[in-house]
Amino acid sequence: xxxxxxxxxxxxxxxxxxxxxxxxxxxxxxxxxxxxxxxxxxxxxxxxxxxxxxxxxxxxxxxxxxxxxxxxxxxxxxxxxxxxxxxxxxxxxxxxxxxxxxxxxxxxxxxxxxxxxxxxxxxxxxxxxxxxxxxxxxxxxxxxxxxxxxxxxxxxxxxxxxxxxxxxxxxxxxxxxxxxxxxxxxxxxxxxxxxxxxxxxxxxxxxxxxxxxxxxxxxxxxxxxxxxxxxxxxxxxxxxxxxxxxxxxxxxxxxxxxxxxxxxxxxxxx
Amino acid sequence: xxxxxxxxxxxxxxxxxxxxxxxxxxxxxxxxxxxxxxxxxxxxxxxxxxxxxxxxxxxxxxxxxxxxxxxxxxxxxxxxxxxxxxxxxxxxxxxxxxxxxxxxxxxxxxxxxxxxxxxxxxxxxxxxxxxxxxxxxxxxxxxxxxxxxxxxxxxxxxxxxxxxxxxxxxxxxxxxxxxxxxxxxxxxxxxxxxxxxxxxxxxxxxxxxxxxxxxxxxxxxxxxxxxxxxxxxxxxxxxxxxxxxxxxxxxxxxxxxxxxxxxxxxxxxx
Numbered sequence: 001x002x003x004x005x006x007x008x009x010x011x012x013x014x015x016x017x018x019x020x021x022x023x024x025x026x027x028x029x030x031x032x033x034x035x036x037x038x039x040x041x042x043x044x045x046x047x048x049x050x051x052x053x054x055x056x057x058x059x060x061x062x063x064x065x066x067x068x069x070x071x072x073x074x075x076x077x078x079x080x081x082x083x084x085x086x087x088x089x090x091x092x093x094x095x096x097x098x099x100x101x102x103x104x105x106x107x108x109x110x111x112x113x114x115x116x117x118x119x120x121x122x123x124x125x126x127x128x129x130x131x132x133x134x135x136x137x138x139x140x141x142x143x144x145x146x147x148x149x150x151x152x153x154x155x156x157x158x159x160x161x162x163x164x165x166x167x168x169x170x171x172x173x174x175x176x177x178x179x180x181x182x183x184x185x186x187x188x189x190x191x192x193x194x195x196x197x198x199x200x201x202x203x204x205x206x207x208x209x210x211x212x213x214x215x216x217x218x219x220x221x222x223x224x225x226x227x228x229x230x231x232x233x234x235x236x237x238x239x240x241x242x243x244x245x246x247x248x249x250x251x252x253x254x255x256x257x258x259x260x261x262x263x264x265x266x267x268x269x270x
Numbered sequence: 271x272x273x274x275x276x277x278x279x280x281x282x283x284x285x286x287x288x289x290x291x292x293x294x295x296x297x298x299x300x301x302x303x304x305x306x307x308x309x310x311x312x313x314x315x316x317x318x319x320x321x322x323x324x325x326x327x328x329x330x331x332x333x334x335x336x337x338x339x340x341x342x343x344x345x346x347x348x349x350x351x352x353x354x355x356x357x358x359x360x361x362x363x364x365x366x367x368x369x370x371x372x373x374x375x376x377x378x379x380x381x382x383x384x385x386x387x388x389x390x391x392x393x394x395x396x397x398x399x400x401x402x403x404x405x406x407x408x409x410x411x412x413x414x415x416x417x418x419x420x421x422x423x424x425x426x427x428x429x430x431x432x433x434x435x436x437x438x439x440x441x442x443x444x445x446x447x448x449x450x451x452x453x454x455x456x457x458x459x460x461x462x463x464x465x466x467x468x469x470x471x472x473x474x475x476x477x478x479x480x481x482x483x484x485x486x487x488x489x490x491x492x493x494x495x496x497x498x499x500x501x502x503x504x505x506x507x508x509x510x511x512x513x514x515x516x517x518x519x520x521x522x523x524x525x526x527x528x529x530x531x532x533x534x535x536x537x538x539x540x
Binding site: 057058059062063065066069070077079086091092093094095096098147167168185186196197198199200202203206207210215216218219220222223224225226227228229230231232233235236237238240241242244245246248249 | 361512
């Protein structure tokens with residue numbers, strides 16, 4: 001009886017979420033006029049702040065955002081940046097932020113940071129980004145990232161003394177920010193949840209969805225996004241992939257490692 | 271020796287792709303001034319035209335686009351629509367098209383169509399969309415889709431006599447457009463390749479990448495995007511998911527089915 005009730009409420013909430021998404025989009029146009037500060041009444045009960053920045057990796061963010069958008073009408077996702085100018089992802093996707101740092105609620109439910117390469121280095125070095133993340137991150141219920149986004153969280157002082165993960169190529173850098181690197185797809189340490197490279201964002205988000213709602217709810221989201229992965233090859237981690245692929249990607253990221261080292265040495269952790 | 275050479279050339283191409291992506295993004299700003307027709311010299315050797323439209327599902331497109339962006343410097347992805355106004359995805363992501371229908375090369379390497387719900391119905395009913403797809407689709411090397419994007423391809427007359435797939439909830443509608451529905455994650459029939467719902471786009475794109483380049487190349491992309499999926503639940507298809515989830519999603523999509531039926535009845539296949 002209890003299971004049945006839980007399941008029914010999950011169903012209702014997901015259905016409501018779908019309706020709400022459509023309505024929200026339908027009424028989104030007039031809201032595009034810039035406002036200095038969004039009034040409190042515009043905030044949902046649970047605000048999910050997702051950082052975007054020039055040359056971020058779009059797939060790091062779009063996987064989790066798809067999951068979060070189905071969490072129900074009391075949740076709302078925002079793409080946050082310094083301004084609302086269209087910015088380019090590292091694969092050339094032009095995306096427009098939906099909320100500025102100044103407009104953000106200071107006590108969000110979730111703060112989320114995607115990764116990148118050059119974009120990650122620039123974000124690590126940016127005092128405005130670190131200040132914003134440090135501020136909202138200290139009050140958020142969950143502090144989260146995918147891929148090299150964990151290095152940005154680290155630079156903001158949010159992973160000091162926490163276990164965390166990152167893209168397999170970037171894992172080594174977490175120690176520079178006082179975190180303990182763990183080579184797993186999704187790593188949770190208290191309210192810090194970090195995902196590994198790029199596609200790990202989907203596994204991360206479903207894990208978080210089950211905690212925010214419940215397992216049945218997360219399973220419904222998984223079914224809706226038909227997440228029944230069948231990779232054509234077994235090459236998604238450095239142990240399974242051809243040695244030549246691993247060596248090539250390691251060689252390609254030599255400049256990135258140097259840039260992160262250099263940026264990290266200039267960032268003074270709080 | 272031969273394997274080693276093949277592998278090396280894949281490595282070079284992927285490395286070049288990464289460099290090219292960074293350079294392209296760095297030099298993207300000045301190109302934003304609208305041009306009526308892009309001169310031929312602006313086209314890459316292999317143009318990948320990815321349709322976007324109001325209320326499309328961003329994850330359907332961003333997964334494949336991430337893979338395609340790593341195909342090498344001779345490939346270039348475009349987000350194509352009637353104009354370059356920022357449009358909203360069905361989960362609320364504002365994305366800006368990068369090329370108009372009029373600017374597109376008429377003989378692309380690949381035409382790709384993502385899905386949606388209301389957005390898919392509107393695209394099916396839009397004669398401009400059908401005309402554009404029918405035109406470039408008849409000349410493209412590959413005609414492809416993810417999720418309900420296959421219904422849009424179908425409405426453009428591009429799947430008549432072909433096997434195809436779609437989101438599990440939408441598969442039934444393919445017959446209306448003269449296609450044979452196949453319940454598989456990725457379905458290829460000659461040069462038509464269709465993916466199932468949302469996340470199937472990643473499996474679809476890696477499959478296509480291996481055909482455009484080779485298996486080793488696709489494996490390197492898979493490693494770069496750390497596609498080593500570990501879903502927290504086994505609920506990604508209607509056979510594995512809880513019966514209540516399946517029933518709920520079926521119930522939620524009753525209006526969508528009616529809309530597709532109605533749209534299909536008004537579209538006259540060529």
